[in-house]
Amino acid sequence: MAVRNIVKDGDEVLRKICRPVEKFDDKLSLLIDDMFETMYKANGVGLAAPQIGLLKRIAVIDVGEGPHEFVNPRIIDASGEQTDTEGCLSCPGVWGTVSRPNFVTVEAYDRNGDRFILSASELFARAICHELDHLDGK
Ligand code: ZN
Numbered sequence: 001m002a003v004r005n006i007v008k009d010g011d012e013v014l015r016k017i018c019r020p021v022e023k024f025d026d027k028l029s030l031l032i033d034d035m036f037e038t039m040y041k042a043n044g045v046g047l048a049a050p051q052i053g054l055l056k057r058i059a060v061i062d063v064g065e066g067p068h069e070f071v072n073p074r075i076i077d078a079s080g081e082q083t084d085t086e087g088c089l090s091c092p093g094v095w096g097t098v099s100r101p102n103f104v105t106v107e108a109y110d111r112n113g114d115r116f117i118l119s120a121s122e123l124f125a126r127a128i129c130h131e132l133d134h135l136d137g138k
Pocket residue numbers: 087088089090130131134
């Protein structure tokens with residue numbers, strides 16, 4: 001495993017739309033391991049592939065409930081609203097107030113290509129919305 005460099009705001013890779021993952025192989029598994037290691041090292045609760053310079057639809061999240069990986073994620077349901085301050089590993093020291101849904105249901109794949117559906121609320125829902133935005137260049 002290896003810690004990757006985190007791309008900072010201003011890099012155009014953060015403004016691009018990421019491509020879906022098509023191959024679920026050992027390379028993907030290693031990449032996801034690196035993403036977790038990079039996120040934990042930076043004390044983050046989430047990291048998306050473009051933040052390490054890769055235009056792939058992959059995000060990892062751990063808001064204190066254990067590690068979760070999302071490959072080709074898609075929000076299939078969202079409800080409620082929460083407003084709180086939010087930071088980003090690509091914008092160190094910058095915090096903004098953002099409104100997000102309070103509940104989301106996401107459909108995604110794990111590293112083995114197995115599809116799952118996960119429902120989240122509060123901080124976990126916020127982290128999912130934040131990381132999925134990265135996959136669309138936001
Ligand atoms: Zn971010």
